[in-house]
Amino acid sequence: MRTILFILLFLPFAFKAISQPVPALDENIPYLVTFGSEGDKAWGDDDYCQVIFFSVPRNHTEPIFIRVYDPDTGGDLDEQKGEWDTRMKYSVYGGKGACSHEDAKRINLSGRFNSGTLLATKTFGASPRYNKSWYTFGPINPSEGEFLPDEYGGYVFKVIVQGVAGDDGNLYRLFLSNKPDENQAVEGAFAFYYKYKFRLHDNVNEVSHIYPFIDDRVQSIKQSNFDWDNDGFIRIISVAKNGEILKTSGDNEWVQSLHNIHATERNTSYDIQIIKDKRAQIKNNNVVIYLENQYGELIEFYSVPIGGIPKYKYSIGMKPKTIRN
Numbered sequence: 001m002r003t004i005l006f007i008l009l010f011l012p013f014a015f016k017a018i019s020q021p022v023p024a025l026d027e028n029i030p031y032l033v034t035f036g037s038e039g040d041k042a043w044g045d046d047d048y049c050q051v052i053f054f055s056v057p058r059n060h061t062e063p064i065f066i067r068v069y070d071p072d073t074g075g076d077l078d079e080q081k082g083e084w085d086t087r088m089k090y091s092v093y094g095g096k097g098a099c100s101h102e103d104a105k106r107i108n109l110s111g112r113f114n115s116g117t118l119l120a121t122k123t124f125g126a127s128p129r130y131n132k133s134w135y136t137f138g139p140i141n142p143s144e145g146e147f148l149p150d151e152y153g154g155y156v157f158k159v160i161v162q163g164v165a166g167d168d169g170n171l172y173r174l175f176l177s178n179k180p181d182e183n184q185a186v187e188g189a190f191a192f193y194y195k196y197k198f199r200l201h202d203n204v205n206e207v208s209h210i211y212p213f214i215d216d217r218v219q220s221i222k223q224s225n226f227d228w229d230n231d232g233f234i235r236i237i238s239v240a241k242n243g244e245i246l247k248t249s250g251d252n253e254w255v256q257s258l259h260n261i262h263a264t265e266r267n268t269s270y271d272i273q274i275i276k277d278k279r280a281q282i283k284n285n286n287v288v289i290y291l292e293n294q295y296g297e298l299i300e301f302y303s304v305p306i307g308g309i310p311k312y313k314y315s316i317g318m319k320p321k322t323i324r325n
C-alpha cells in the first residue's frame with residue numbers, strides 16, 4: 001500500500017509552498033488548538049495534546065527549522081479562562097521510533113507516544129514577546145529525523161504540543177522552513193497527522209477541509225469527532241461520494257459514524273468538508289476529529305491531498321448513505 005503512496009507523493013504536484021504550514025492553505029483552518037492540562041473539555045480539547053509529523057525528502061541535506069506562530073497562551077489570539085495561567089510545552093522528536101513506534105499513532109496518550117529522540121523542547125506561558133510572532137526550533141539536520149523512505153519519502157519528525165498547566169486555550173500554527181527567521185518552504189516536504197484539533201472559522205461562509213488518504217487496504221472507515229457543538233455539517237467529497245454526511249457531535253461529546261469505501265476510492269484522497277451552521281453563528285469553536293480503518297488503525301490526514309483534491313465522478317457515484325453505530 002505504501003509503495004503506491006510513495007509513487008503518488010513524487011508525482012509533480014505543487015507541494016512547494018502549500019504543504020509547509022499546518023494548518024495547510026488548502027485546509028482553510030484558522031488555527032491549531034491545545035488547552036492547558038486543567039482545561040474544561042467542553043471547550044473543545046479532550047486530552048490537551050496535539051501531535052504533528054513532518055516529512056523531509058531524503059535528498060534534502062540543508063538544515064530545517066520548525067517554527068511556531070503565537071506559541072504563548074495569552075494576548076490576542078488565545079482563549080482565556082480566568083487568569084492566564086497556562087503552560088504549553090513544545091517538543092520535537094526524531095530518530096528511530098519517532099514515527100514508527102506504534103504508540104506514536106494512537107489516539108490515547110498511553111505508552112511511548114513520545115517515542116524517538118528528543119531534539120528540542122521549550123515551554124511557554126503568557127509571553128508578550130511571542131504573542132502573534134514566531135518562535136523557531138533548529139537548525140535541525142534532516143538526518144536527525146526517523147528515516148522512513150518507503151512510507152513517507154524521507155526523514156520524519158514529530159512535534160508534540162502539550163498543555164502542562166492551566167486551563168486556557170492555546171491557538172497556534174506551525175511551519176516547516178528552510179530559514180530560521182522567515183517561512184520558506186522545504187521543497188517536497190509535507191505534514192501529516194492522525195488526530196487533528198483545531199479552531200473553526202467564526203465566519204459562517206468559510207469552508208474548512210481535511211484530506212485523509214484512503215490506501216488500498218481500507219474497506220471502511222469509522223470517523224470520530226468531539227465537541228463539534230452541532231455547528232453545521234461535515235461531508236465527504238471523493239471520486240465516489242458526493243457529499244456523504246459524517247455525524248457531528250454536540251457539546252462535550254464524542255460521536256462516531258461508519259462509512260464504506262468504494263473500490264474506486266482506494267489510493268485517492270477524501271476531501272472532508274466542514275461547513276458551519278449559517279444561523280447559529282457559533283464563535284470560538286474548537287473541535288477534534290480522527291478516522292480509523294476497519295482494523296482500528298488511524299488514517300493519516302495530509303497537509304496536501306495526495307493525488308490532488310478529489311472530484312466526484314458521476315459515473316461511479318454511490319447513493320449517499322451514513323451508517324450510524
Ligand SMILES: [Ca+2]
Binds near residue numbers: 082086
Ligand atoms: Ca486560566
Ligand SMILES: [Ca+2]
Binds near residue numbers: 070072076077131
Ligand atoms: Ca497569544
Ligand SMILES: [Ca+2]
Binds near residue numbers: 077172
Ligand atoms: Ca497561542
Ligand SMILES: [Ca+2]
Binds near residue numbers: 042226227284
Ligand atoms: Ca467545540
